[in-house]
Amino acid sequence: MKASAEYRQIFKRNMNTPEEPILLSTAQAAELVGVKIRTWYTWDRLGFVPKPVKIGSKLHWRRDELLAWINEDCPKREDWLYRPGK
Numbered sequence: 155m156k157a158s159a160e161y162r163q164i165f166k167r168n169m170n171t172p173e174e175p176i177l178l179s180t181a182q183a184a185e186l187v188g189v190k191i192r193t194w195y196t197w198d199r200l201g202f203v204p205k206p207v208k209i210g211s212k213l214h215w216r217r218d219e220l221l222a223w224i225n226e227d228c229p230k231r232e233d234w235l236y237r238p239g240k
Contacts, residue, residue, distance in 0.1 A: 177207060177214035186220055201231040 178186060183203075184194035197203045198213070204223050206213040219236045223229070 174217055176217055178217050180213055183215040183220060204234055204236065205231055
């Protein structure tokens with residue numbers, strides 16, 4: 155089995171669990187923070203939110219990073235340092 159096929163299977167398996175997704179789409183990230191998608195895109199362009207993960211042409215945000223960012227009072231991207239597990 156090719157590596158990409160393995161990753162797809164793992165991703166599908168993880169998405170079928172009752173847990174929250176690891177990566178959020180733009181719409182999901184905006185909803186999590188409580189703003190409209192247009193506002194989220196503007197904030198991303200201005201560097202107000204954490205850096206997204208780009209997969210193909212799509213942008214995604216790490217759920218745990220967004221929650222940590224909110225906990226730290228939403229600093230601008232240039233001031234944000236994500237430290238998983240802290």
